[in-house]
Amino acid sequence: MKNLDFEQFIGSFAFDGRLVEADIAGSVAHVQMLVKTNILKPADGKKIVSGLNSILKSIKSGWKLPKEEDIHYAVEKELIRRIGPVGGKMHMARSRNDQVALDLRIYLRQQTDEIIGLINEFLGIIVKKAEENIDVIMPGFTHLQPAQPVLAAHHLLAYGWMLQRDKERFADCRKRINISPLGSAALAGTSFKIDRHYTAKLLGFDAVTENSLDGVSDRDFAIEFVFCVSMIALHLTRFCEEIILWMNPELGYIKIADKFTSGSSIMPQKRNPDCAEVIRGKSGRIFGSLMAMLTIVKSLPLAYNRDLQEDKPPVFDACDNIKMCMEVMNEMTASMKFVKENTLSSIEKGFIAATEIADYLSRRDVPFREAHGVVRRIVKYCKENSKTLNELTLHEFNKLYPERYPIFKDDIYRHIDLKNVISVKSSYGGTSEKSVLKQIETFKKNMSGKKK
């Protein structure tokens, strides 16, 4: 590898450019603190701050910083180019080690807020869809086999609760992100009489790190952030998997807007659920980022080690991909429409009111185990005679349980009526319309800001 650019290999300029705004904000606060504590002359401070602002302005208008070892060094070099040697005073009483830790925290705080915003959007869409589809009944599965009917709203809200927890996880993670390491300097603190609390306050941090060694070497907050991202990604894969299943023409429970699907180049009848598949697939690289972060930090001695520079690509990749996934997920969910005829016919085919018949018998003093056996017999009979449960005559019901003839009365039909099957599941958190409406209310309360 004769042509290997050694500088580039040990540096991070190729991938840390997006920290530039955080870096400049951090430097401005640092310089203001140096002036306030009389470490830096006000006139010098003024020159440095206006130099930093002019760099920021150039960057915002599309100008690119010349290549250096990393973005932090690039900003400092450019500052000196623009305002002269006085620019070199900016780096008093700090190090690139606390600087980079600071920048990453500023960046991830911003990302956390953006992701929480996207989750809020998702929750709003889920609640709206739940309300819109409050009368849609669909088969609920266990082991991917038809089990009992549930309200589609109930099913959707299950994802709402997952993402609600994700949001709480991010809000909690944010507390650990939002602590300033600035002033830890290289590893031991500094002999300058700095005011760490002042810079923390200027930059909107809640507190300062308590130990300078920990301040420069801690990346827990970033690992935790990528874990939070992974958890959303995981939840999205479950939802996408269901969307893919529900869209399969064999089930046909939902339709989503055409733009989230694509046609096949050879089979004209197909609509492929590409967006859901891509979201499902992207979880792979997001989990990979988490594994990378854990491995990079594993076994590192204190304090800063250059290995830590490798934290950026996985963190940034996780940020970019989860935001894209969430945006697509939100739009795709908003476009989702349930096809009632198909959910209903699936319910009938799946005999999913069968548990209700067993419950009916157990309420009439039949031990549940025995009732279970009787209903298996009934379902078998239906299959052999191509009948649904509510197509059986009372005579047929009773004939199938001669031991307790005639235990089935006319009210059996009311018990296996789909609306009834749903409405009796009125336990707290159950699928009855009443319970689901209560969930929606709780959700709305959460969203109105009572719980972050």
Ligand code: ARG
């Ligand atoms: N570019 C490095 C990083 O991203 C920061 C600089 C490391 N400090 C040093 N003294 N070389 O972690």
